[in-house]
Amino acid sequence: MEEIQKELITDNLVPLTRDLDPSQIYTELIAGRVLTFEDKEKISKIDTRKAQSMELISVLLRKGPNAFGVFMDALQCTQFKSLLEVNEVENLCKNPLHLTLLCLLHIETDVRTRTQTELYSEIHDFILRKVIKRMKLTEEDIEHRLLRPLYQLAFEAFENGEDVLHESDFERAGLLSEEVCEVGYLARDILIRGIKQERRYSFTHRTFLEFLAAKHLVLIAAEERLKWLRKYYFRANSNRVEEVQRLRFSLLFRVAENIVAFLFGFLQKHPDVLLQMASTVIDATLDRKFFLPFYNSLSLPDGSLCPPSHVFCRLLCELNTMPLVLVTAIAKRLSLCIEVSVGFNCSDRCIKGMAIMYNIRPLEPISIHLNIHTQQYTQTNVLLLRELANSRNFDPVCIHATDNQHLKSCILALRIGKADSIKNVEIIKSSICKDIAPPALPFGDDLRGILLMKYDKWSTRRFLEIVSKKPLIELGVVDCDLDDRCKRCLSNLLLNRDLQSVILVSKSQHMGRFLGRLTGLDKLQKLHISLKEMDQAERQNLEKIMKNNTLQELGLFHCEYFADLCNILSNHFSRMTALRYFYVVISIDFQPIDRILCNLHLLRLQEFKIQYDRLIPEMCKMLKSLIQLMNFQLTYIHDGTLTEEGFMPLQQFVDQRVGFSCIDHKTFVKKMRLEVK
Ligand SMILES: [Zn+2]
Numbered sequence: 015m016e017e018i019q020k021e022l023i024t025d026n027l028v029p030l031t032r033d034l035d036p037s038q039i040y041t042e043l044i045a046g047r048v049l050t051f052e053d054k055e056k057i058s059k060i061d062t063r064k065a066q067s068m069e070l071i072s073v074l075l076r077k078g079p080n081a082f083g084v085f086m087d088a089l090q091c092t093q094f095k096s097l098l099e100v101n102e103v104e105n106l107c108k109n110p111l112h113l114t115l116l117c118l119l120h121i122e123t124d125v126r127t128r129t130q131t132e133l134y135s136e137i138h139d140f141i142l143r144k145v146i147k148r149m150k151l152t153e154e155d156i157e158h159r160l161l162r163p164l165y166q167l168a169f170e171a172f173e174n175g176e177d178v179l180h181e182s183d184f185e186r187a188g189l190l191s192e193e194v195c196e197v198g199y200l201a202r203d204i205l206i207r208g209i210k211q212e213r214r215y216s217f218t219h220r221t222f223l224e225f226l227a228a229k230h231l232v233l234i235a236a237e238e239r240l241k242w243l244r245k246y247y248f249r250a251n252s253n254r255v256e257e258v259q260r261l262r263f264s265l266l267f268r269v270a271e272n273i274v275a276f277l278f279g280f281l282q283k284h285p286d287v288l289l290q291m292a293s294t295v296i297d298a299t300l301d302r303k304f305f306l307p308f309y310n311s312l313s314l315p316d317g318s319l320c321p322p323s324h325v326f327c328r329l330l331c332e333l334n335t336m337p338l339v340l341v342t343a344i345a346k347r348l349s350l351c352i353e354v355s356v357g358f359n360c361s362d363r364c365i366k367g368m369a370i371m372y373n374i375r376p377l378e379p380i381s382i383h384l385n386i387h388t389q390q391y392t393q394t395n396v397l398l399l400r401e402l403a404n405s406r407n408f409d410p411v412c413i414h415a416t417d418n419q420h421l422k423s424c425i426l427a428l429r430i431g432k433a434d435s436i437k438n439v440e441i442i443k444s445s446i447c448k449d450i451a452p453p454a455l456p457f458g459d460d461l462r463g464i465l466l467m468k469y470d471k472w473s474t475r476r477f478l479e480i481v482s483k484k485p486l487i488e489l490g491v492v493d494c495d496l497d498d499r500c501k502r503c504l505s506n507l508l509l510n511r512d513l514q515s516v517i518l519v520s521k522s523q524h525m526g527r528f529l530g531r532l533t534g535l536d537k538l539q540k541l542h543i544s545l546k547e548m549d550q551a552e553r554q555n556l557e558k559i560m561k562n563n564t565l566q567e568l569g570l571f572h573c574e575y576f577a578d579l580c581n582i583l584s585n586h587f588s589r590m591t592a593l594r595y596f597y598v599v600i601s602i603d604f605q606p607i608d609r610i611l612c613n614l615h616l617l618r619l620q621e622f623k624i625q626y627d628r629l630i631p632e633m634c635k636m637l638k639s640l641i642q643l644m645n646f647q648l649t650y651i652h653d654g655t656l657t658e659e660g661f662m663p664l665q666q667f668v669d670q671r672v673g674f675s676c677i678d679h680k681t682f683v684k685k686m687r688l689e690v691k
């Protein structure tokens with residue numbers, strides 16, 4: 015479970031153990047795979063219901079990332095169902111826990127009815143109406159004498175990292191705590207420390223503190239507000255590992271996000287103010303290039319977490335209307351990203367916000383790589399995904415499949431392969447997936463590309479059979495287990511002369527036997543391949559492919575016997591005039607690649623990327639190949655292979671040229687990366 019989720023549950027431990035009946039939610043928890051039958055047996059043996067609840071919660075706190083979602087769903091399914099159907103806020107206010115859960119459930123699942131700001135404002139109005147009656151004061155009086163000071167106290171508490179108010183806070187503000195408590199936001203409790211008793215005043219839930227703090231921020235000058243916002247939303251310095259890591263895990267942005275969400279809701283009628291806030295947030299949370307994985311197969315967990323840029327998506331959910339100035343700002347922001355992710359811990363609000371952004375018209379037509387990682391596949395999620403896909407901006411889409419059901423509903427929701435929808439799909443088997451691919455999948459008849467990653471031989475064959483009648487122009491397998499039947503299937507698919515892109519990558523398997531088929535593809539523009547020891551026929555086929563000179567992109571992944579390969583390649587470099595992108599990724603210990611590096615200048619490359627364990631000594635030999643390049647970036651780490659003598663010539667070379675740079679990412683960037691654009 016996430017830290018923040020654990021916190022939410024422990025925050026509400028007292029009311030939860032009081033109200034929860036574990037026997038009502040076992041079924042949902044077991045079905046959701048967060049509780050085992052053994053867990054249930056163990057808990058049922060405990061005497062009292064309260065102790066059972068306590069044990070159940072402590073078990074849940076130790077469970078995986080989807081435990082919280084399943085638990086919330088289970089609560090919604092059973093005892094709180096009737097509660098949620100009651101629209102009257104009055105009943106809810108009698109029990110702070112119910113109110114809290116309602117708010118949580120609302121935030122987590124129901125993003126299509128009311129915004130968070132609207133919900134909290136309704137509760138606020140309700141509390142206000144009550145207090146007007148009770149205290150026999152005018153609304154004006156209450157607002158100025160009690161509420162505004164309370165807003166300020168809430169804001170100060172937030173800034174000091176406090177959840178509660180102390181007696182001294184009221185004294186400092188010249189207020190009577192009794193009177194402020196009458197309003198109804200605060201609950202009094204006594205804290206005993208030794209012989210000392212201290213009175214504390216807590217908010218029903220932290221979100222209320224944030225709501226009230228946001229109300230304070232609405233009242234202060236725009237300049238002050240912006241200054242406050244910039245404390246939480248600023249551009250991380252990419253040279254400071256600490257800042258980058260905080261950004262990476264969105265810690266920094268989460269702190270004030272609820273308050274900013276309320277501000278968006280409150281200030282939506284003021285386009286200029288909204289735009290200033292939006293620009294600040296967008297600027298601080300843009301996903302930077304250094305987050306992008308070098309290659310999908312090498313850094314799979316990348317993109318599986320909700321990315322920092324989603325802060326802005328979630329904030330958009332608070333707006334009922336979209337001011338024109340914001341539309342322009344969003345269009346500018348969208349033009350900057352080529353890859354978009356739905357992480358497994360993304361909320362519905364992330365997807366909803368993305369759908370809002372990408373459905374803005376008129377938007378220049380763009381092709382964005384959409385990554386979908388999801389484990390808690392709920393019904394609302396599917397509907398929102400369809401809304402997102404409606405924008406027609408995504409292609410290809412990459413699905414990280416956790417099970418067959420999820421895969422099927424994803425393909426259906428995104429209408430993959432349908433004439434007017436996404437035509438290219440990448441399917442990655444998640445490490446937790448236990449299913450073998452089903453014999454049929456609902457792809458449309460216009461499917462143009464499929465890439466499979468990390469699949470077992472049975473699933474791989476099924477996928478290949480399913481797509482055998484589709485008009486493919488892109489086909490790929492990466493790190494899939496290929497048995498003879500799979501290989502026969504693949505060979506047959508490679509008879510398709512329309513293929514423009516073929517990816518045959520594997521850490522352990524030699525793909526040489528497919529080279530013969532590849533020589534027949536006269537439209538082949540992109541080839542990623544893994545080659546081990548080649549026989550004479552395979553060598554000749556490789557030469558033939560290079561002589562065809564159709565390749566614009568060549569990637570060599572996990573290749574062996576490089577001396578041989580280097581000879582063939584560098585002998586043909588001068589003929590490969592179409593080649594613009596060249597990638598080399600080597601995972602095995604030492605391979606002599608200096609011949610490739612030294613002859614690079616014979617190619618007309620736009621981009622060259624290399625990932626290589628022993629980069630530095632080799633790189634020094636290729637300096638003369640780099641001279642023709644306009645841009646060059648090396649990101650390095652200090653490890654055993656990087657000696658002072660090896661590095662100095664390179665550093666000097668880089669220092670002398672405009673557009674060339676060398677960056678130390680310390681241990682944060684674990685991979686060496688050489689990038690030429
Ligand atoms: Zn997200």
Ligand SMILES: [Zn+2]
Nearest residue numbers: 310383412440
């Ligand atoms: Zn991809």
Ligand SMILES: [Zn+2]
Nearest residue numbers: 314318387414
């Ligand atoms: Zn994944």
